[in-house]
Amino acid sequence: xxxxxxxxxxxxxxTEQEMTRDPAVMVLGLGVADHRAIYGTTHGLLxxxxxxxxxxxxxxxxxxxxxxxxxxxxxxxPIHVHIRMDFVLLAMNQLVNIxxxxxxxxxxxxSVPLVVRAIIGRSWGQGAQHSQGLxxxxxxxxxxxxxxxxxxxxxxxxxxxxxxxxxxxxxxxxRMLHSLRGHVPAEAYGVPFGRARxxxxxxxxxxxxxxxxxxxCLRARALLADVGVRAEVIDPVSLAPLDVDTIAASAxxxxxxxxxxxxxxxxxxxxxxxxxxxxxxxxAAVVQVRRLGFAPVPCPTTRxxxxxFYPNAQHIAATAYALGTDDTTAWAPLGGTEAPEVAEFRxxx
Amino acid sequence: MHARLYRSLxxxxxxxxxxxxLYPTDRIKxxxxxxxxxxxxxxxxxxxxxxxDVVFGTYRSHALYLAKxxxxxxxxxxxxxxxxxxxxxxxxxxHLIDPAAGVMGASAVVATTIPQAVGYAYAExxxxxxxVVTSFFGDGAVEEGAFHESVNFAQLKRLPVLFxxxxxxxxxxxxxxxxxxxxxxxxxxxxxxxxxxxxEDGALAAIHDAACRAVAAIRARMGPRFLECLTYRWREHVxxxxxxxxxxxxxxxxxxxxxxxxxxxxxxxxxxxxxRRIEAEVEAEIADAFEFAERSPLxxxxxxxxxxx
Numbered sequence: 001x002x003x004x005x006x007x008x009x010x011x012x013x014x015t016e017q018e019m020t021r022d023p024a025v026m027v028l029g030l031g032v033a034d035h036r037a038i039y040g041t042t043h044g045l046l047x048x049x050x051x052x053x054x055x056x057x058x059x060x061x062x063x064x065x066x067x068x069x070x071x072x073x074x075x076x077x078p079i080h081v082h083i084r085m086d087f088v089l090l091a092m093n094q095l096v097n098i099x100x101x102x103x104x105x106x107x108x109x110x111s112v113p114l115v116v117r118a119i120i121g122r123s124w125g126q127g128a129q130h131s132q133g134l135x136x137x138x139x140x141x142x143x144x145x146x147x148x149x150x151x152x153x154x155x156x157x158x159x160x161x162x163x164x165x166x167x168x169x170x171x172x173x174x175r176m177l178h179s180l181r182g183h184v185p186a187e188a189y190g191v192p193f194g195r196a197r198x199x200x201x202x203x204x205x206x207x208x209x210x211x212x213x214x215x216x217c218l219r220a221r222a223l224l225a226d227v228g229v230r231a232e233v234i235d236p237v238s239l240a241p242l243d244v245d246t247i248a249a250s251a252x253x254x255x256x257x258x259x260x261x262x263x264x265x266x267x268x269x270x271x272x273x274x275x276x277x278x279x280x281x282x283x284a285a286v287v288q289v290r291r292l293g294f295a296p297v298p299c300p301t302t303r304x305x306x307x308x309f310y311p312n313a314q315h316i317a318a319t320a321y322a323l324g325t326d327d328t329t330a331w332a333p334l335g336g337t338e339a340p341e342v343a344e345f346r347x348x349x
Numbered sequence: 350m351h352a353r354l355y356r357s358l359x360x361x362x363x364x365x366x367x368x369x370x371l372y373p374t375d376r377i378k379x380x381x382x383x384x385x386x387x388x389x390x391x392x393x394x395x396x397x398x399x400x401x402d403v404v405f406g407t408y409r410s411h412a413l414y415l416a417k418x419x420x421x422x423x424x425x426x427x428x429x430x431x432x433x434x435x436x437x438x439x440x441x442x443x444h445l446i447d448p449a450a451g452v453m454g455a456s457a458v459v460a461t462t463i464p465q466a467v468g469y470a471y472a473e474x475x476x477x478x479x480x481v482v483t484s485f486f487g488d489g490a491v492e493e494g495a496f497h498e499s500v501n502f503a504q505l506k507r508l509p510v511l512f513x514x515x516x517x518x519x520x521x522x523x524x525x526x527x528x529x530x531x532x533x534x535x536x537x538x539x540x541x542x543x544x545x546x547x548x549e550d551g552a553l554a555a556i557h558d559a560a561c562r563a564v565a566a567i568r569a570r571m572g573p574r575f576l577e578c579l580t581y582r583w584r585e586h587v588x589x590x591x592x593x594x595x596x597x598x599x600x601x602x603x604x605x606x607x608x609x610x611x612x613x614x615x616x617x618x619x620x621x622x623x624x625r626r627i628e629a630e631v632e633a634e635i636a637d638a639f640e641f642a643e644r645s646p647l648x649x650x651x652x653x654x655x656x657x658x
Binding site for chain 1: 434435438446448453458461462464465467469472475501502
């Protein structure tokens with residue numbers, strides 16, 4: 001029988017295996033050593049590795065990011081966990097001005113092997129400050145890598161690759177993915193940076209989903225299949241570096257590209273992907289492009305408005321279908337059911 | 350020890366004076382924040398450190414880099430933007446580094462290296478190494494949140510960190526009294542439970558003695574210590590010249606510091622023959638370093654994309 005773990009268990013397993021392999025690996029953050037253990041992702045690590053390597057921190061995101069960078073300069077490989085990506089805004093100075101720049105501005109004399117785990121929240125009224133997908137901010141900055149794995153398999157492999165990388169990596173995880181179950185090999189393995197995955201093949205339209213939106217793209221693919229549209233679903237996995245080749249090759253073949261982000265579209269990851277693909281294909285293929293993402297407002301808390309804030313499988317399917325016609329009301333799938341992982345979510349937050 | 354201290358002080362002073370003298374030629378294509386007047390803080394503290402100890406600094410770190418043993422040739426080459434510079438032309442005057450000497454870098458954003466020093470100390474303590482990590486910063490840095498977050502964490506974990514505040518009273522052109530409600534920066538550290546000393550006269554011996562006491566305590570695993578060293582910047586915030594005519598401060602304010610110049614006082618402690626010998630050696634070393642920078646190659650175009658991540 002195939003070995004399966006949840007996404008959260010995969011992160012925990014990757015962390016434990018790397019901490020066992022390399023005494024330089026440590027975890028720090030608010031909540032990493034408490035009974036909730038960041039949704040179980042750090043469960044048992046304190047007991048196994050002790051409080052020096054599983055460090056519960058003060059509420060000081062800026063200072064503790066600097067501490068993590070300093071520890072990395074001294075040769076440790078810290079994993080700094082933020083239970084919400086919103087809180088990483090407090091660490092932007094250290095991440096952008098120091099972590100991203102140190103190797104370059106010191107001419108290669110130092111490296112900063114730092115992993116920052118940033119969790120995007122959603123559902124049950126998370127609201128404006130517990131729901132932001134800010135990965136595009138980090139994609140903008142040379143010197144930072146950004147990964148946003150969707151499957152438990154890639155969560156484990158990307159985290160191991162991030163820990164072993166000698167530069168700073170933003171590891172983006174979505175709260176709606178932590179319970180997702182899937183095949184995860186028992187041994188340690190790395191998923192390489194800069195390589196997208198074609199999750200499902202199709203010839204009519206290319207759907208690129210980021211993080212949790214991959215699940216919605218897969219659901220949209222099923223809806224589109226009902227009306228005879230065959231969608232190819234691609235998970236970039238790694239946002240910086242970005243595998244433009246794979247996405248561009250698919251878009252050149254289908255002629256239609258829908259990029260769906262768990263973030264805003266303006267200057268967002270979807271804008272970067274669309275622009276990179278169109279530049280790559282300039283003159284070689286004509287591709288129609290649409291972007292979907294958060295509504296351009298702060299995230300509201302009431303469920304009624306929250307449902308309108310996020311793209312869902314129905315939006316994605318209708319948008320993809322309309323790309324092939326002049327009539328934007330040509331077809332929309334029936335119903336408006338919420339994704340089960342969203343509808344069923346009651347915490348922990 | 351007097352001879353060693355004088356050599357270190359004189360070397361910093363003369364390097365800075367040479368930079369200032371050459372600056373109008375535009376050979377140095379980098380902003381320079383000169384340490385002239387503040388040499389005794391870096392020299393006095395670094396004399397108390399071991400070769401294997403580590404320091405982190407600020408954009409005004411020429412004195413620190415040299416006092417801790419940073420390579421002079423590679424420093425001047427860096428100011429010239431040459432491939433032989435200590436950061437290969439990528440960092441300039443504000444980002445000096447020499448890991449072999451324990452100089453782990455400097456930042457142009459105030460207070461940002463303070464938590465890095467604390468994190469470095471955390472790693473060294475975790476690996477049971479005897480390293481003392483010293484964080485140098487100015488009086489402006491203590492207004493930043495990162496300073497308070499760092500001091501609190503260092504004390505919480507009893508980390509081997511020496512915090513050294515070089516209080517020259519000015520954050521660029523704004524006096525401490527216009528920025529802070531309290532005069533004593535050491536009081537901030539005491540509020541977090543650290544033992545802190547405040548040296549008000551800028552005297553090399555007092556700074557060195559206090560640093561020795563602090564380093565001994567840190568090595569005895571008594572946790573972090575704090576020194577506030579009052580000092581005075583003789584030149585403008587950035588650039589080679591004086592700025593007493595700018596209106597934000599007066600020459601009268603500077604005069605007591607210039608009269609008590611620690612470089613001259615240290616030199617006066619030596620006999621004339623030894624002093625002349627040291628000065629001649631330092632002058633030759635400085636001339637060699639500038640020649641090295643002059644004849645070094647510029648980086649290659651491909652270096653633009655090297656060492657990004």
